[in-house]
Amino acid sequence: MKHLLGIDDLGAEGIGEVLRLADSFLEVTRRDIPKVPALRGKTVVSMFYEDSTRTRLSFETAAKRLSADTMTFSAGSSSLRKGESLLDTVRTVEAMGIDAIVVRHKSSGVPQRIAGWIDASIVNAGDGWHEHPTQALLDAFTLRRHRGDSFAGMKVAIVGDVKHSRVARSNVKALSALGAEVTLVGPPTLMPPNLEGWPVKISYDLDVVLPTTDVLYVLRIQRERQQEALFPSLREYAARYGVTSERLARLPADALIMHPGPTNRGVEIDALVADDPRSVINEQVANGVAVRMAVLYMLLGSGEGRAA
């Protein structure tokens, strides 16, 4: 595997391989000196054309723990203001001998386009409404740490603004590939217009779905969406789909609560819920480093020097 552009690049088998590899890297991250020399001499560049603290730092941490060199540039501080084209930028970066580029971009398909131009490995760190594959992988990894490999029949409810969510898209693909049953929950205006072929059920009523849910996956509400006609007010949204303490009483006692972060406390999720014992939100973040180590290692590792 050369790139990670979307979940389809992996399939169920590839996902399984990433998750097993992440197990061993999770063990590395818990050591006193949480580093291995696996990618010494490799260089990973973060190209973030959209703000992100958590994803950028997670990838950088992962790369450093593999002993890779890291460099970063964000849209603000680079030649992009000079009107340098994306093509020129990535060709330049590649010509310098960079081994992998981690890209976030607000336009869907940008990582794919870059992968067509150059020989370095491309990791999609989120492109428009399209995909965010490492998020889905770390989510699957987090579930697997709690439930083992038994994804078959697991009932996952993904709640929120599915229409504009790359996290939802990647998770639907990954979780259904692994055998889980995904239900999308939200107001009709926030569902994707064309759901044919998606291996999912749809519900507009969270309260009905909760009692049979094993995993409640709460999406982040983008406050800026409120400008749009199709979005209910935050208050109205919170009343119908916000995950409150009262609502949680309907969720089975052994269910898990997930969120890709950062949470809007009081909007899609109550502060108390984020701290509920069933919440694995902080684990998701911690697992993100191990999963990204696994992805970078799969793309750049020679197979020798393996995490020892």
Next chain:
Amino acid sequence: MKHLLGIDDLGAEGIGEVLRLADSFLEVTRRDIPKVPALRGKTVVSMFYEDSTRTRLSFETAAKRLSADTMTFSAGSSSLRKGESLLDTVRTVEAMGIDAIVVRHKSSGVPQRIAGWIDASIVNAGDGWHEHPTQALLDAFTLRRHRGDSFAGMKVAIVGDVKHSRVARSNVKALSALGAEVTLVGPPTLMPPNLEGWPVKISYDLDVVLPTTDVLYVLRIQRERQQEALFPSLREYAARYGVTSERLARLPADALIMHPGPTNRGVEIDALVADDPRSVINEQVANGVAVRMAVLYMLLGSGEGRAA
């Protein structure tokens, strides 16, 4: 010790420990290869919500010389624009396995609040008008390099806008804990409103204070304060409190001149004064790296692997 939030966390004994440790790290920084493996595998993140070249680079240099990995984010290039809460940000950073966060924030008390939320070590790199403890430690270290441990009875005059100065607050605490006698000098409008309990003398007349001063500590004037009614004009300020060559004639020949930088030459200090043989301003900067190495080592070092 887990955090360094303010000078009171240390007390006289803790300050002494930092200073002695900094001695050995100062020796490290003068080696041909000025690095020790003391913090290999540790990760230090700089979270600067306020601009700072010198403090950020000084901490990064210190961390790298201890072989720690470093990452940085500033308010502009992060998810902060997304409205991510401080709580979410630091929890995320911690969940990734970061060992220490170096925080600068324009609001007093932010480092303390963060320390209450998470398990990673927090270093206060300046919070509002409150404290800037590593500055006071490097100042004390610089004095100790020149005067030895005899702080008792040392007469220190801190001159300028004491009211808005976290550097002054931390220095008053550190220097008086070590036994020095501190006099605050400046116009009444730039003195803190409530000085009860501060172990200091006050003077509004620099010329009177100078002849009996061992250490002249000149604070930086924030030009933006001029907008405020309580601030005299820069010209008026410079006339009464600016450290000019003429004024320096009153300062004993063996006194020391200090400034936390960057200087406003021609305002609080004349260009010639900054270059006076009694000035130790550049030493302060150099010592800052050794002192920050000592602080990071005290917070994160296991006690084994010690600077060898």
Next chain:
Amino acid sequence: MKHLLGIDDLGAEGIGEVLRLADSFLEVTRRDIPKVPALRGKTVVSMFYEDSTRTRLSFETAAKRLSADTMTFSAGSSSLRKGESLLDTVRTVEAMGIDAIVVRHKSSGVPQRIAGWIDASIVNAGDGWHEHPTQALLDAFTLRRHRGDSFAGMKVAIVGDVKHSRVARSNVKALSALGAEVTLVGPPTLMPPNLEGWPVKISYDLDVVLPTTDVLYVLRIQRERQQEALFPSLREYAARYGVTSERLARLPADALIMHPGPTNRGVEIDALVADDPRSVINEQVANGVAVRMAVLYMLLGSGEGRAA
């Protein structure tokens, strides 16, 4: 040699030394683990007061491949907003024990001024319209990889806005020192006002020059120049000096096409031309890392620990 401020610091002999050293570093960059410990423990800071992706990343890559520590600050995220003077900034950086500062600044002469103030090594990464010496060195290195040491009599045409080009200035000096014959080509308004003493020929007609050109060096057009009266419209410029496929038919089959990047495709160079087999534009970028390794090594390397 302590600084690299301009090509004159090197002379023909120094240029030759950089190019020979770069040969061995180019070999390093092609290894599986493209790193050498030559500058372990040295710290290189990038101070970029002007946007640049490629130059900053190229220097950082070079420094990391020599095992130096790197730090970066750009005008936006530093104390520069506080009105800190350049003098204070560089003195601070030096006092921290930094070994080299790589400077880009929009004003000519800034690197020279800094070199006069401090003891650290200064590398000019582009100053105003003045010089960009590492660009000229990587260009010479690229030519040498194709043509060997036989610069004598090599006919180089530098085409474009020579007046505002630091790349042109540095290349004229380097190439003529090595024995090449340089012709500057462009509209009279974009020629430097005073060319006396420059070892060059001038032409206003690219089509006349092309058939006898060994190396066609195309400068980047700065679109913002269009505001100025002396600049023709982009369309007019492209018609007379744009390097199109038709125009290329006049260029000898064994000529080389160079560009410092990033290209404005469709303005000074057609997309197809940039991909012409005679184009060595991507090689220039790749060679840039090896040449910058050579420069940093010459300035900071002890002579021991040499690339092994």
